[in-house]
Amino acid sequence: MPYKLIHRVIPLISLFGWLISCSQAQEVKSNRSIDTQWNVTESEWKNKLTELEYYVLREKGTEPAFSGIYWDNKEKGIYRCKACQLALFSSDTKYKSGTGWPSFWEPMNSKNITEEKDFAFGIIRTEVVCSRCGGHLGHVFPDGPKPTGLRYCLNSAALDFEIEKIKK
Ligand SMILES: [Zn+2]
Helix, strand or coil: CCHHHHHHHHHHHHHHHHHHHHHCCCCCCCCCCCCHHHCCCHHHHHHHCCHHHHHHHCCCCCCCCCCCCCCCCCCCEEEEECCCCCEEEEHHHEECCCCCCCEECCCCCHHHEEEEEECHHHCCEEEEEECCCCCEEEEEECCCCCCCCCEEEECHHHEEEEECCCCC
């Protein structure tokens, strides 16, 4: 395996191991295993995702404001991770932030997202990452509405929307 590829794969494996160790701390205490389903190489992600999705999810990029398909989406439903389809946010906690990115005040299940400190561009922000595949979703800021006071500022490119089925 060329050095460059090893250099990219090893940190990725470490990241998956770390994410799993956080979500299943009791089970992996002595046996640090990796969920092979999400042990995806960067070239596999490149094949699976569009250029913009890869840039956001795997390279921690940000789509331009007001450019995504969900910032103004008012339909009822569930927002899933574009890469692994894990359910992340509900339209019930989506609100109009005026930023041009889909914004929520609370995740559906706090275990499904991981928050990490981000020191890019010389400023400290809190990055929001999918707990299952490690994909970058956006950032969380402390200027959201009640009851949490949080603003989960996400990229449309990192999300899939599943419209709520009307029960008959
Ligand atoms: Zn994911």
